[in-house]
Amino acid sequence: MNGSTELLDAPPRANPSATVAPVAREIPRVAKLPWRTLLAVPIATSLAFVLHLLVSQNELPLETRYYSIFLLGFLGASLLAAVVQRWWAGLRAWMRKMPPILAATVALLAAWEAITSGLRWLPMPYFPSPAAVLLNLIDDRAVLFDSTWHSLILLIGGYALGVFSGLVTGICIGWSNPVRYWGMPVLKVVGPIPATAWIPLAMVVSPNAVFSAAALIGLAVWFPVTMLTASGISNTRASYLDVARTLGAGRAYLIFRVAIPAALPSIFIGLFMGLGASFLTLVVAETVGVKSGLGWYVAWAQGWAEYGKVYAALVIMAGFFSTIMTVLFKVRDRVLVWQKGVIKW
Amino acid sequence: MVAGEAMEASSLRVRDVSKSFPVPEDPAARRLALDGVSLSVAAGELISLVGPSGCGKSTLLRLIAGLESPDSGELLVGSEPITEPNAERGLVFQDPNLFPWLTVRRNIEAGLAARHVLHEKRHEVEEFMRLVGLETFGNAYPHHLSGGMAQRVALARALINHPKVLLLDEPLGALDAFTRMRMQDEVLRLWQAHRTTMLLVTHDIDEAIYMSDRIVIMTQRPGRIERTIPVALERPRDRSSSDFLQLRGEILELLHFAGNAVAA
Numbered sequence: 001m002n003g004s005t006e007l008l009d010a011p012p013r014a015n016p017s018a019t020v021a022p023v024a025r026e027i028p029r030v031a032k033l034p035w036r037t038l039l040a041v042p043i044a045t046s047l048a049f050v051l052h053l054l055v056s057q058n059e060l061p062l063e064t065r066y067y068s069i070f071l072l073g074f075l076g077a078s079l080l081a082a083v084v085q086r087w088w089a090g091l092r093a094w095m096r097k098m099p100p101i102l103a104a105t106v107a108l109l110a111a112w113e114a115i116t117s118g119l120r121w122l123p124m125p126y127f128p129s130p131a132a133v134l135l136n137l138i139d140d141r142a143v144l145f146d147s148t149w150h151s152l153i154l155l156i157g158g159y160a161l162g163v164f165s166g167l168v169t170g171i172c173i174g175w176s177n178p179v180r181y182w183g184m185p186v187l188k189v190v191g192p193i194p195a196t197a198w199i200p201l202a203m204v205v206s207p208n209a210v211f212s213a214a215a216l217i218g219l220a221v222w223f224p225v226t227m228l229t230a231s232g233i234s235n236t237r238a239s240y241l242d243v244a245r246t247l248g249a250g251r252a253y254l255i256f257r258v259a260i261p262a263a264l265p266s267i268f269i270g271l272f273m274g275l276g277a278s279f280l281t282l283v284v285a286e287t288v289g290v291k292s293g294l295g296w297y298v299a300w301a302q303g304w305a306e307y308g309k310v311y312a313a314l315v316i317m318a319g320f321f322s323t324i325m326t327v328l329f330k331v332r333d334r335v336l337v338w339q340k341g342v343i344k345w
Numbered sequence: 346m347v348a349g350e351a352m353e354a355s356s357l358r359v360r361d362v363s364k365s366f367p368v369p370e371d372p373a374a375r376r377l378a379l380d381g382v383s384l385s386v387a388a389g390e391l392i393s394l395v396g397p398s399g400c401g402k403s404t405l406l407r408l409i410a411g412l413e414s415p416d417s418g419e420l421l422v423g424s425e426p427i428t429e430p431n432a433e434r435g436l437v438f439q440d441p442n443l444f445p446w447l448t449v450r451r452n453i454e455a456g457l458a459a460r461h462v463l464h465e466k467r468h469e470v471e472e473f474m475r476l477v478g479l480e481t482f483g484n485a486y487p488h489h490l491s492g493g494m495a496q497r498v499a500l501a502r503a504l505i506n507h508p509k510v511l512l513l514d515e516p517l518g519a520l521d522a523f524t525r526m527r528m529q530d531e532v533l534r535l536w537q538a539h540r541t542t543m544l545l546v547t548h549d550i551d552e553a554i555y556m557s558d559r560i561v562i563m564t565q566r567p568g569r570i571e572r573t574i575p576v577a578l579e580r581p582r583d584r585s586s587s588d589f590l591q592l593r594g595e596i597l598e599l600l601h602f603a604g605n606a607v608a609a
Binding site: 237239240242243244245246247248249250253257258261262264337338339340 | 407410411412429430431432434435436438440442444445446447448455456458459460486487488502503506512
């Protein structure tokens with residue numbers, strides 16, 4: 001008897017009886033979805049379509065056509081999903097939660113169309129209808145795609161630059177007291193200046209607008225990443241370092257295998273803050289200097305008073321930035337899998 | 346002869362060691378934590394340090410680990426002075442302090458990885474996981490483990506380096522009574538298997554009597570060694586034998602907890 005029998009207080013994951021559990025868990029999943037869940041989106045979309053037909057005499061024929069196709073396509077997809085979910089458990093699980101938010105989104109589009117094309121409450125051309133925005137999205141798709149591509153390249157370049165330099169300075173400041181003594185005051189004084197405030201200087205120093213824009217984005221990312229990395233490193237639990245030293249760890253192990261992993265939750269907060277700052281700096285830099293990208297497109301469309309294009313670019317930006325944000329969340333969940341259930345933010 | 350030298354190399358001597366710390370509220374003052382402590386531990390011996398909180402037990406352990414350096418006096422392992430922490434002196438705290446970002450297996454491997462010998466000694470990882478009965482939990486993360494399991498991992502992580510001296514700072518203090526008694530047997534089994542010199546800091550007098558060859562009783566402010574009591578009981582020990590209880594009474598009396606004080 002070596003005491004291994006006490007291991008019955010096993011983690012739930014490793015519990016052998018867990019193999020029985022899926023059968024028991026299957027019961028709620030088999031349960032049918034209520035009618036109102038299945039029909040919420042089709043009904044909302046149908047109402048939006050009826051409203052669209054009522055107000056469409058105020059819109060261009062092509063706008064009406066595309067928007068009708070869009071709404072009917074959405075209606076068809078929602079009806080198809082309502083039928084297919086009977087045989088597709090994954091879709092059913094997804095549909096259990098989604099209908100309210102999707103129906104509300106459709107309702108919002110309908111309300112937008114009602115007060116623009118329908119009631120004409122808002123001054124034109126500043127507030128085009130959703131149908132006009134959709135037309136612009138489709139008409140200008142080549143330029144929008146190109147702009148998104150340029151924005152992506154610039155964003156990745158600047159963000160990578162900022163993350164790399166921020167990690168290096170953050171680790172140095174967090175680990176070494178002399179570096180902290182000299183570096184922290186600089187960081188505290190220079191860091192809070194918004195990166196966009198450096199634009200006049202950047203324009204003078206670098207003849208290449210794209211390069212200086214990448215540098216500005218890097219600067220915007222560098223500050224929060226440095227700050228949160230330094231604080232994470234210097235707050236590493238002393239006992240982890242003590243244990244590692246009694247295990248024979250040298251300095252490299254203490255920094256790279258103890259302090260940095262321990263600081264990762266904090267570092268990720270810095271990465272998220274830096275990402276937000278990078279979006280802002282990207283759009284501003286593209287608006288004032290760089291001659292490509294979504295920020296440039298918005299400024300250019302506004303110059304021609306093509307507000308449909310402005311909104312089209314905003315729709316693309318929303319998708320673009322939130323996708324990048326989601327990617328970072330996925331990376332965090334992957335890297336910080338060891339914290340699952342420990343923290344939530 | 347060679348074996349004798351090997352044994353000698355893992356003996357531990359603490360000679361007239363004093364240690365003081367700055368007082369947070371008064372920058373000019375220092376508080377004496379240890380005052381002229383001397384202690385000799387033979388190779389393979391298991392010694393308990395018992396005493397009220399603030400008597401410098403943990404400070405003494407940290408000095409032996411090399412995490413602190415003494416104001417005066419000398420600490421030796423074999424004939425080598427202790428200057429900094431290394432893998433020869435393992436340390437296990439009350440909090441297992443497992444690295445939460447590593448799986449159980451990687452935690453146990455940490456000592457090998459830190460010393461850059463993981464490649465040659467990977468086969469030992471399985472052995473130590475089996476030794477503490479965790480061979481099926483290699484891929485679990487520490488937050489999935491119960492307190493007792495986490496402390497086993499901490500023990501395996503310290504033992505995989507084959508330390509000459511294992512320092513245990515109330516390693517079982519946070520466990521419930523049943524788990525604690527099982528873990529006492531577990532630690533004794535590991536001690537007997539590896540003949541590691543062990544220093545155990547504990548608050549629990551029964552634990553000290555049950556486990557150790559000698560019990561060192563310390564007093565507080567400043568920390569001094571009051572007495573050293575040999576435990577001559579036959580192993581495995583019976584916690585309810587009359588000899589055990591008699592020794593327990595003597596120690597309680599030394600610590601001024603006997604009679605009315607205990608009843609109250």
